[in-house]
Amino acid sequence: MEGVSFIVDEGEFFGFLGPNGAGKSTTIKVLTTLLRKTSGRVSVSGFDLDKSPGEIRKAVGVLSQETSLDVDLTGWENLHLQGRLQQMSGQVLDERIAELLKLVQLEDVAKKPAGRYSGGMRKRLDLASALINRPKLLFLDEPTTGLDTQSRVAIWEYLEGLNKKEGITIFLTTQYLEEADRLCRKLSVIDHGKLIANGTPTELKESIGGDTINLTLTDASVKPRAKEILRAVPGVIEVMDSDGGVTAYAKSAGQIIAGVITSLDGAGIRPSFLSISSPTLDDVFLRKTGRRIRADELSRRDTEPFLM
């Protein structure tokens, strides 16, 4: 990570969006005292990272990317151990455990070893253990990576509730556009350890300045010619390479689409697929980096030429 600077306000739902290897986990590890930074200044919940790492650990909750539970212990025992390590005890701890088991809907299986839980259940138990000390700030490192849709939506609902009802500030990293779009009120888009865009999801999408026209071209050799033709169409703001074709950004794309098709047809270029859409966060990423966020499995790609 280099030259990364950001402020997350209290009560915010803040997201770090970027592909695998962008530096998201590293940032969380530094912020939560697990990794040492080489330079720079960090303040978490009003505590300086270098001076009071202990105070930070007391004030925050962390959900790591890899679900880390003791699979030999039951759900209840996992939460009990976590609470004791957070210096809780007695009735206060017992009540908190009951409250959290209810929140993540694991009351019925609380006495079963966590090793017998499904992936979604483990993630929910891990989330509960991150909340045991009533943190004001919750760090979530790719909380839904590898989960099925149902579990993912369940986690989203818990997180929205925690943020809205309990006022917990949330710092989330994700490689999923839909997740960032739905949950985060403020976003930083990062790539290769650098911040490339900041703002609300709406602001970021509006920064594209128009709609998106996606063309899929089976014959890659016609790409340069297609880009040339598109650039000449009035109303087109920008044209970029994208996976398996070309993406153009244009104001009121619906009105110029006939012109686009006619021009391409005149040059003998027939796209195998064409779509018009409102810009997504993926377009923001594409515009800034020239690449799409690859690992994204949520936003359905129109075509996957490699599979054909």
Next chain:
Amino acid sequence: MTILYDTQSLLERYLTKLVRNPTLLGTNLVTPVIFLILFSQLLTKFGEFIPSAPGGYLAYLTPGVIMLNAMISAPLGGVSMANDLNSGFLSKMLLTQVRRPAILLGRLVTDMLMAVAQSIITIVVALLMGVQFSSGLPGILLILLTVAFFEFALSGIFLTVGISTRKTETISALGGVLFFPLIFISSAMFPISFFPSWAQTFSNYNPVSYASEVTRNLVVGGLTFNSLVSAYVLIGIIAALTFAATLFQFRKVVS
């Protein structure tokens, strides 16, 4: 709250895990009994060649098997630490307010308790087989203290390797490599007068010999203050070295 609270929390965790893994627990508890019965029955006639051993070969063997328990338990901590490092559970613990040394202490106490439990079983089986413990209950308590201390000294080797390599296979392999020469080229199982001279020399420097002799003197009698002190000083030196190495590796992970 104190470091004791954290150590207790983690001790409970490690003990619960042992109880939930009956195969691991059972294997560890049964191994010394197998050694005791197997060697004493196969080598019954061996006692005739040991003129100074009252109670025959079984009485000679018992203290050696008790010290062997320290070696069986010692790798457990290293394996557990490697697993916690690989699963991310150690990171999860480090994100809490737990006092860092408690993570090591809880594990060390668990493994010492394991060695003590194995030794109690060994002693009970030996008593049932007719071995007389000449120094009585105080002697048995001192035997258990010695085996716990010896286990602590050996644990550090495996904790250091477990934390630095994060590979449980390496720990198992290392356990095997250390186990046989240390146990068999010592006075634990056989009197060293039967050994060739190079093995006698090795045995005279082998800490297992010292720990076994103290225990043997507590079983068959004749413990001297000097032999007790020299065994404890030697184990103490090993403990200091291995614990320092463990702390060195652990600090690298913790900070």
